[in-house]
Amino acid sequence: MLITTVCAALSAAGLAVAFLTAYRRRFVAATRIAAFALLPVGLAMAGLVELGGEVGKAVGDWATDLVFKPTVWSGFGVLAVAVVLYVIARFAAGRAGAQQGAAGPSRKERRAAARAERAQASAPGASAPSLGPGKKEAGKPAGGSGGSGGAGAGEDFSDIEAILKKHGI
Numbered sequence: 074m075l076i077t078t079v080c081a082a083l084s085a086a087g088l089a090v091a092f093l094t095a096y097r098r099r100f101v102a103a104t105r106i107a108a109f110a111l112l113p114v115g116l117a118m119a120g121l122v123e124l125g126g127e128v129g130k131a132v133g134d135w136a137t138d139l140v141f142k143p144t145v146w147s148g149f150g151v152l153a154v155a156v157v158l159y160v161i162a163r164f165a166a167g168r169a170g171a172q173q174g175a176a177g178p179s180r181k182e183r184r185a186a187a188r189a190e191r192a193q194a195s196a197p198g199a200s201a202p203s204l205g206p207g208k209k210e211a212g213k214p215a216g217g218s219g220g221s222g223g224a225g226a227g228e229d230f231s232d233i234e235a236i237l238k239k240h241g242i
Contacts, residue, residue: 080117084110 087110095103116122139145 076122077114077117080113080122084112084114086110087113 088107091103091107091110094106
């Protein structure tokens with residue numbers, strides 16, 4: 074009964090603040106305040122405040138048992154042993170699969186094959202300009218705007234150079 078009264082008082086105070094905020098023509102803020110103000114009475118009516126109290130009491134009881142009962146400590150020890158055994162089993166399974174020559178390639182081999190496949194797929198579609206101006210001919214300076222580049226390289230960039238010159242770049 075006392076919990077419901079306190080929650081109703083909190084909600085009434087929050088709604089009063091919401092009405093004052095609405096009086097100042099801040100309707101969005103007033104709506105937000107009203108929404109938060111209705112939470113305490115809603116939680117009390119739904120019985121969640123009492124549930125929260127019971128959960129808090131149960132956590133407190135468990136914490137005191139953790140400190141004062143050796144069986145709780147031994148329970149944590151058993152859990153730790155279970156985790157260690159699980160990790161050892163996972164490690165041993167990975168090692169056994171690698172030593173026996175498992176049915177498929179290892180994870181590293183699959184990753185390396187995927188990288189090689191991606192590199193191979195991108196290389197045939199690459200054009201000479203995407204490789205950079207100084208990559209094909211080592212003797213020629215990179216970035217020269219003269220027409221002495223190759224027949225394909227000079228023609229590919231002529232329209233771009235014309236646009237850049239038109240804009241003064």
